[in-house]
Amino acid sequence: MARRSRNRGNAERGRFLSRGKHKPTITTERWRFFVEGKVQGVGFRQGCCRRAMDLGLSGWVRNLPDGRVEVQAEGTPMALSELRLWCERGPADARVSQVRPSQLPITGADWFEIRN
Incomplete structure (x- = not known):
């Protein structure tokens, strides 16, 4: 019985996936949410x-003078969707x-803060 050669031609080598060459990229987005309603004085920012x-x-x-709350957040689309869902409910009050x-x-920021 003949053994198969370990040296494959270039055409055959391209059929196999090599590990480490194609790393998945993490998509980052930045979104602004204007939240309206009774959202000031209820612990919304915290x-x-x-x-x-x-x-x-x-x-x-941050709170806005007109009674709304403005949120700017940057991260993965899934995390931003989760934050938007939280903003639609807000805290209990x-x-x-x-x-x-x-x-x-x-912007490339790497922290989250409460602004006045």
């Missing part, structure tokens, strides 16, 4: 900051009426 850090997001959250999302350019 809860949002805590949730964002749990999800590994970077960015910031909040009454969220609407969340308006928009996409922004990535």
